[in-house]
Amino acid sequence: MRFKSLALAGASLLALTMTASAQVKIGFITTLSTPGGYLGEDARDGFLLAVNEEGGKLGGVPVQVLVEDDQLKPANGKQIAEKWLESEKVKLFTGVIFSNVSIATVPTILEAGGIFVSPNAGPSAFSGKACNKNYYVTSWQNDNLHESAGALAKKLGYKRMVLLAPNYPAGKDAIIGFKRTFGGEVIEEIYTSLDQTDFAAEMARVRAAKPDAVFQFHPGGQGIAFLKQWAQSGLKDQVPMVVASPSLEQKIVASVGDAAIGIAGTSHWNGDLPNEANKAFVKAFVAKYNREPTVYASQGYDAAKLIASGLKTSGEKLDADAFRSGMLKVDAKLVRGNFKFNNNQHPIQDWYEIKAVKGTDGKVVLQSGAKVLENHADAYAKDCAL
Amino acid sequence: MTLVLEQILNGLQFGLTLFLLAAGLTLVFGIMGVINLAHGSLYMMGAYAAALGAQWTGSFWLALPIGLLAAFAIGVGVELLVMRRLYGRDHLAQVLATFGLILFFNGLLAWQVGRAPLLMNGPEQLAGFIEVMPGLPYPIYRLAVMAVGVLVAVGLWYLIARTRMGMLIRAGSTQREMVSALGVNIAQLFTLVFGLGALLAGLAGVMVGPIRSVQIGMGEQVLILTFVVIVVGGVGSVRGALAGALLIGLSDTLGRAFAPSLLKLWMSGALADGLGAALSSVLVYLVMAMVLVVRPRGLFPMEG
Numbered sequence: 001m002r003f004k005s006l007a008l009a010g011a012s013l014l015a016l017t018m019t020a021s022a023q024v025k026i027g028f029i030t031t032l033s034t035p036g037g038y039l040g041e042d043a044r045d046g047f048l049l050a051v052n053e054e055g056g057k058l059g060g061v062p063v064q065v066l067v068e069d070d071q072l073k074p075a076n077g078k079q080i081a082e083k084w085l086e087s088e089k090v091k092l093f094t095g096v097i098f099s100n101v102s103i104a105t106v107p108t109i110l111e112a113g114g115i116f117v118s119p120n121a122g123p124s125a126f127s128g129k130a131c132n133k134n135y136y137v138t139s140w141q142n143d144n145l146h147e148s149a150g151a152l153a154k155k156l157g158y159k160r161m162v163l164l165a166p167n168y169p170a171g172k173d174a175i176i177g178f179k180r181t182f183g184g185e186v187i188e189e190i191y192t193s194l195d196q197t198d199f200a201a202e203m204a205r206v207r208a209a210k211p212d213a214v215f216q217f218h219p220g221g222q223g224i225a226f227l228k229q230w231a232q233s234g235l236k237d238q239v240p241m242v243v244a245s246p247s248l249e250q251k252i253v254a255s256v257g258d259a260a261i262g263i264a265g266t267s268h269w270n271g272d273l274p275n276e277a278n279k280a281f282v283k284a285f286v287a288k289y290n291r292e293p294t295v296y297a298s299q300g301y302d303a304a305k306l307i308a309s310g311l312k313t314s315g316e317k318l319d320a321d322a323f324r325s326g327m328l329k330v331d332a333k334l335v336r337g338n339f340k341f342n343n344n345q346h347p348i349q350d351w352y353e354i355k356a357v358k359g360t361d362g363k364v365v366l367q368s369g370a371k372v373l374e375n376h377a378d379a380y381a382k383d384c385a386l
Numbered sequence: 387m388t389l390v391l392e393q394i395l396n397g398l399q400f401g402l403t404l405f406l407l408a409a410g411l412t413l414v415f416g417i418m419g420v421i422n423l424a425h426g427s428l429y430m431m432g433a434y435a436a437a438l439g440a441q442w443t444g445s446f447w448l449a450l451p452i453g454l455l456a457a458f459a460i461g462v463g464v465e466l467l468v469m470r471r472l473y474g475r476d477h478l479a480q481v482l483a484t485f486g487l488i489l490f491f492n493g494l495l496a497w498q499v500g501r502a503p504l505l506m507n508g509p510e511q512l513a514g515f516i517e518v519m520p521g522l523p524y525p526i527y528r529l530a531v532m533a534v535g536v537l538v539a540v541g542l543w544y545l546i547a548r549t550r551m552g553m554l555i556r557a558g559s560t561q562r563e564m565v566s567a568l569g570v571n572i573a574q575l576f577t578l579v580f581g582l583g584a585l586l587a588g589l590a591g592v593m594v595g596p597i598r599s600v601q602i603g604m605g606e607q608v609l610i611l612t613f614v615v616i617v618v619g620g621v622g623s624v625r626g627a628l629a630g631a632l633l634i635g636l637s638d639t640l641g642r643a644f645a646p647s648l649l650k651l652w653m654s655g656a657l658a659d660g661l662g663a664a665l666s667s668v669l670v671y672l673v674m675a676m677v678l679v680v681r682p683r684g685l686f687p688m689e690g
Contacts, residue, residue, distance in 0.1 A: 033492060035603040038501035167663040189656065190646075191663030195607055197598050198403070200396035200528070201643040208389050221599035221607075224503055228597050232508075232525040234515050255503040255599065291502070 416622015461584020
């Protein structure tokens with residue numbers, strides 16, 4: 001099965017590279033190895049699905065997608081960008097998952113006159129004063145994720161909370177974002193380390209602090225380990241947990257199973273959002289790749305749809321101003337539904353409650369609920385001069 | 387007080403988990419003189435085999451031998467195909483070759499199994515927790531991991547100190563030519579030792595499967611700490627690996643548990659939280675440096 005889908009993906013890539021010469025090259029720098037590899041894989045596959053559906057085009061313009069693995073190393077991302085700017089004359093870049101890679105890579109692209117469309121990372125460093133007319137974030141500004149979790153915690157009536165996040169920039173953004181909307185008392189902020197695999201010490205601290213609830217931000221594999229150990233420690237039945245989508249997405253839920261049930265999560269997208277574009281996307285993704293799409297796949301797909309909106313106006317000459325006017329128009333049906341760009345070219349969108357429930361086949365799946373935040377923008381847009 | 391005891395228990399538990407990994411690595415490093423960066427990959431392969439085995443059979447108890455067998459078989463295969471050519475070479479060649487193995491195994495799994503983390507549940511018999519003392523519930527599964535760590539320590543001591551194979555291993559590590567001249571098949575012995583190291587790595591992988599994330603790259607995450615453990619303990623010494631693992635496990639856990647609250651005695655909350663986290667993440671390296679200052683060859687260096 002896997003062989004077959006791989007062969008299909010290979011064939012479609014080949015088909016892409018063989019299309020006519022008047023095509024726009026898109027540089028897709030993403031993370032395909034390390035424990036973060038499945039994030040980039042899904043973003044890439046979502047993106048390529050959109051290209052495939054248009055028969056190798058986006059917005060009517062033939063495109064060639066170059067894909068390379070940054071191995072979650074900032075220097076690699078920058079090197080790949082330099083290489084493609086130079087030898088392939090790539091002007092349009094996307095794909096980056098992690099904020100630390102983005103911070104190293106994006107300036108290189110923008111200084112060379114390129115355009116960058118982020119399908120995931122939205123670091124605060126580029127969303128305020130340093131915003132740029134050729135830099136777009138189609139996912140969310142990093143803080144937004146955790147602002148939605150903070151809003152949910154407030155709505156659920158929690159007053160005293162313990163917050164946990166890894167000790168690195170995005171972890172600190174998470175805690176700042178959460179506090180911005182939570183408004184209650186934070187008894188303790190616990191910082192873990194990025195390479196940590198055992199959280200027993202932190203969980204004992206939570207048990208001793210006796211909070212109303214906890215908020216934690218541990219994306220990918222760390223989040224999986226955290227949820228498994230949380231359930232095993234018995235804390236799951238004593239202390240409610242609130243998280244944002246990176247700590248409760250489809251793959252995390254699939255690999256922890258019952259340990260995810262009962263957690264209050266938030267996201268801007270879920271597989272069951274009832275809009276037509278989303279229904280078609282989920283069906284097409286499952287048909288093509290034989291697996292359920294994650295939130296990263298939806299973001300890859302939406303990024304491609306937005307790029308298509310830009311290319312519709314710019315054509316294959318890819319004039320940056322024409323591209324911009326098309327992008328900002330958002331002439332696209334996004335799978336998350338409601339979306340527009342703010343003045344800093346970051347999203348204004350809705351955030352939903354999500355929770356894990358047992359599906360009919362016994363597998364645990366994510367279900368969306370009420371809106372937590374509507375037309376939510378980020379706190380940095382006011383510092384952006386655009 | 388209960389909290390202190392709980393954190394000490396957490397530290398011991400973490401230390402014994404580290405020991406499971408370090409035992410195999412130190413055995414191979416000490417006896418065969420090979421730096422095996424791919425030890426983490428063997429740990430990953432054990433966890434993957436067990437997770438896939440559990441999905442296939444629906445039982446942790448059947449998955450356990452599947453994981454162990456797979457790790458042992460892969461270890462023997464790696465020794466015959468790759469390691470055998472590296473014994474005479476310098477450490478740089480060994481590092482390069484075993485780093486290549488890391489890339490190979492990660493690529494193999496991404497291609498064959500996919501990049502998504504795998505589901506792996508612990509056995510139902512070991513779910514839940516027991517009260518180890520009043521007011522201190524502790525997960526049964528973690529207690530079981532500790533028990534396995536202790537069993538492995540005793541078993542290895544017995545194997546090395548009390549059996550004929552252990553005698554040959556000890557002799558072969560220092561007097562390779564002499565043992566060989568006495569008619570012992572050293573090549574076969576080394577294959578077996580490497581297989582044993584892989585088996586131990588696989589055991590660690592299977593045991594942590596239910597409490598960590600089973601995914602590509604999980605081996606590299608634990609590799610550095612495992613090397614710290616065997617350097618602190620004394621390279622090649624299983625006793626050292628145990629002592630090093632417990633020391634590192636305890637200092638790491640207690641640092642994370644208490645550094646922030648200790649710092650809060652002198653400074654504001656937010657500053658103490660940040661500084662405490664930074665301090666506890668370098669604590670194990672400070673401990674390593676201090677041990678090496680006092681005992682440059684580790685706590686229990688191999689004789690000879």
